[in-house]
Amino acid sequence: MCPVKSITNVVRRIQKGNHKLSNNKGFTLIELIAILLILGVLIGIVAPRMIGVDKTVEDRIKVVETAAETRKDIYNKYFGIEGEK
Numbered sequence: 001m002c003p004v005k006s007i008t009n010v011v012r013r014i015q016k017g018n019h020k021l022s023n024n025k026g027f028t029l030i031e032l033i034a035i036l037l038i039l040g041v042l043i044g045i046v047a048p049r050m051i052g053v054d055k056t057v058e059d060r061i062k063v064v065e066t067a068a069e070t071r072k073d074i075y076n077k078y079f080g081i082e083g084e085k
Helices: 003-016 029-051 053-079
Strands: none
């Protein structure tokens, strides 16, 4: 059979909708969306730890503790009374 005729036969079958895929391998749209959701959750958990967000939270806690101690010292200096513990 001539290659041109076989190509035209394939095109005609595709146009008519009589073609069959030889291998139906691949992922469905739902599977791809599920994979993307899982990757998004993992990235949301791991990325902040990788870039050091935990350290900035600890630094902010130290700043708040220092501010509370400073407020207590100022309160004691002006009023001579122990602040809240």
